[in-house]
Amino acid sequence: MENEKGESSSTFKMDNSAQERSLPYVPDCYAVPPSYEPRDALDSNSEIVPTIDISRLKSSDDERRGVIQELSSACQRFGFFQIVNHGINQNILDDALEVAHGFFELPAKEKKKFMSNDVYAPVRYTTSIKDGLDKIQFWRIFLKHYAHPLHRWIHLWPQNPPEYREKMGKFCEEVRSLSLEIMGAITESLGLGRDNLSSRMDKNGMQVMAVNCYPPCPEPTAALGLPPHSDYSCITILLQNLTGLEIFHPSAHGGSGRWVLVPEVKGVLKVHIGDHVEVLSNGLYKSVIHKVTLNEEKTRISLASLHSLGMDDKMSVPYQLVNNENPARYRESSFNDFLDFLVKNDISQGEGSLTLLESRTDRVKKKGLIE
Numbered sequence: 403m404e405n406e407k408g409e410s411s412s413t414f415k416m417d418n419s420a421q422e423r424s425l426p427y428v429p430d431c432y433a434v435p436p437s438y439e440p441r442d443a444l445d446s447n448s449e450i451v452p453t454i455d456i457s458r459l460k461s462s463d464d465e466r467r468g469v470i471q472e473l474s475s476a477c478q479r480f481g482f483f484q485i486v487n488h489g490i491n492q493n494i495l496d497d498a499l500e501v502a503h504g505f506f507e508l509p510a511k512e513k514k515k516f517m518s519n520d521v522y523a524p525v526r527y528t529t530s531i532k533d534g535l536d537k538i539q540f541w542r543i544f545l546k547h548y549a550h551p552l553h554r555w556i557h558l559w560p561q562n563p564p565e566y567r568e569k570m571g572k573f574c575e576e577v578r579s580l581s582l583e584i585m586g587a588i589t590e591s592l593g594l595g596r597d598n599l600s601s602r603m604d605k606n607g608m609q610v611m612a613v614n615c616y617p618p619c620p621e622p623t624a625a626l627g628l629p630p631h632s633d634y635s636c637i638t639i640l641l642q643n644l645t646g647l648e649i650f651h652p653s654a655h656g657g658s659g660r661w662v663l664v665p666e667v668k669g670v671l672k673v674h675i676g677d678h679v680e681v682l683s684n685g686l687y688k689s690v691i692h693k694v695t696l697n698e699e700k701t702r703i704s705l706a707s708l709h710s711l712g713m714d715d716k717m718s719v720p721y722q723l724v725n726n727e728n729p730a731r732y733r734e735s736s737f738n739d740f741l742d743f744l745v746k747n748d749i750s751q752g753e754g755s756l757t758l759l760e761s762r763t764d765r766v767k768k769k770g771l772i773e
């Protein structure tokens with residue numbers, strides 16, 4: 403076989419990607435341009451990542467107020483926090499990671515049944531972001547499926563491994579209840595009340611489960627698992643088996659910002675603030691910019707559960723947060739608007755902008771969130 407190092411990304415379409423074939427080198431089209439990471443120093447002090455004991459939301463009013471303050475501060479400073487005592491049994495977390503890993507271990511023929519580049523498909527298996535279409539490739543394989551309401555989608559999910567539907571389904575249901583509880587706390591922290599969005603999210607809200615696999619990479623610093631991006635959700639709840647997730651802490655080091663490696667502690671879940679909570683808060687809370695780095699030896703699995711309003715339900719800045727001094731800074735948009743954006747743009751290049759971290763305003767503008 404000829405060395406494909408210098409080939410373009412179209413050589414590495416799904417089913418033929420370097421990461422699926424365990425190539426012993428990283429082809430050039432996976433190389434991360436230096437402009438991706440204008441401030442690439444990594445802060446090894448992971449202790450600064452906020453951790454919240456979420457069980458206190460169910461305690462006395464005083465305790466609840468305390469948690470809501472912690473949450474508000476984390477959303478403003480990081481757009482990210484970790485949660486402990488969330489109430490999801492460790493077996494459910496372990497089982498979900500196990501069936502996810504089992505799916506990626508299946509022969510290619512079995513996984514191919516779900517292969518699709520159609521971002522609107524309710525179940526799709528693919529590699530990188532848009533295979534063969536984006537200029538830059540990423541060392542990732544993933545299965546994405548809708549998960550709420552479960553009875554509407556579960557029959558479309560993989561039947562192999564045989565326990566996939568049952569175990570992943572259980573995890574999705576538990577994580578969804580948790581997302582409603584956290585969203586209630588977020589709207590309360592913004593002075594909008596606990597039930598501000600709950601009926602909209604409960605009735606027809608979307609839950610999209612991104613089941614990610616990052617195989618060992620022979621040159622882990624030569625590629626990325628995922629480029630810097632923020633999620634087009636209200637919140638994303640993430641479970642990982644290994645470290646690899648890095649979040650951008652914009653106000654660190656006197657405002658120059660730093661990447662922070664999120665530590666892995668068994669049983670801890672991570673919560674990303676997504677673009678739609680940024681809109682909901684009129685910019686007070688910032689969606690977290692994050693990326694995934696690779697390792698040479700182990701397969702990393704992550705389950706990212708994205709929670710949003712309904713497919714066509716528009717998120718807008720609430721009137722309670724707008725006045726003459728503080729006008730609405732975002733225009734309304736839906737999850738479907740984001741899918742349309744994804745089709746039209748090459749987000750392998752930092753959501754259409756190589757200056758992603760230099761100008762937050764440009765980034766949200768490119769996503770159509772502001773004029």
Ligand SMILES: O=C(O)CCC(=O)C(=O)O
Pocket residue numbers: 612614628633640642646647692694704706
């Ligand atoms: O794997 C991770 O830690 C992050 C996953 C992620 O950002 C995504 O699926 O959009």
